[in-house]
Amino acid sequence: MRHAVVETLPDSEAVALRMADLLIRGVEAKTDGPFRVALSGGSTPKRLFEILAKPSVAKLLPWDRIEIFYGDERHVPETHADSNHAVSNAVLISQVPIPAANVHPMPTSATVAEDAISYQRTLQQAYGATILEPGRPLFDLVMLGLGTDGHTASLFPGEPVLSEKDAWVSTAAPKTAPHERVTLTYPAIHSSALVVFLVTGASKVEMLRRLREGDPSIPSGNVTSEGRIIILADRAATGDVA
Template identity: 50%
Template structure:
């Protein structure tokens, strides 16, 4: 995907927008999602969700009166970009956060929600989730021009990780699997995560970043020679960075 360096199809060259605060980020993201869904007419729309406090505001907004009745929940399929290997009831669970912020407040069909399975055998769990994705996609092979996801939401860690693509983990070298797992050196819990190939098969990747502690890493991730996990995100579609003023250094 070398041509992507010139087209804004990767993390280093993607479009950047700085907004006043987390509420402005949530409103902007909600409008983007609604617009993208409307563009696809009556087709199935697949989103990979991320954890974090700023995405939580987005999910609460989508589940509220302003947006919930405007979204065609019957054709939305919600997936997860990563998950900690903890019970769904655990406070660290991304699925729990999304359930409390969004799912409990909308009429989305049960079959349209795809949490990552929590098993002691994390290899099996990753394989099952990949099979789920392949079933919904309709193929075991990712095809150019037929994105797996319409939107992938991502965060940015102070160590440069995104989803659960952490520095110095073997998952960064995965070229074939759509889903894998890792045990970060400096973060608790084993993690399941979408891999680079799965994220690359998307129409739009959106990094959502907030807080002044992200100023330095955001700038470093976008440097030409950066080797952070986030720096290596590419997609056949577009990459956008949506920051609050604190993260943007303003």
């Protein structure tokens, strides 16, 4: 994480706009197949979705070449207010001409373990293999947040999923947050061309410092990527109030 590029932006709106720019540029540059992106939940991603759904922005993207996946999901019905997919679907997916077959929500209708296995199969089908190959990333872009406890996706402190070395998708049952979760694992996140952390708000100052240092005692500090890692942070999160 010490090699991550940190971009300090004025506020959360600027972070969302910069993320939109990175996404658009990434899709434009990908000419040899679909652009696979793993979305995250939270207020800043929601603002990003609103930006991307604007007709003036949406028309810039070849939606038929974009495949949407998720970094994690609360194990709740798809229409539940706490569902990451429910938010992105309402704000973005239903507003743009992306083919339904290109949208891959994490399933939540069986047991959490069964749904994790099912989503791994979905990823393997998209990837065209059952083993992740160095130099051939699963994702073109993985968006991640940063919790005040250092978690990212649903990789929470103390969860067994932190030790997963093989599975691409696993489960979590955090003691400090509601709902069981389905989440990408470190190996799946690592198989990416670009990982972008979106970090906003004064409550993130300490954890952002530890993330930038690559502190291995927090889950986010152990994230790696085959490609680049960029941290988009607003001034409140960096502690820069000037």
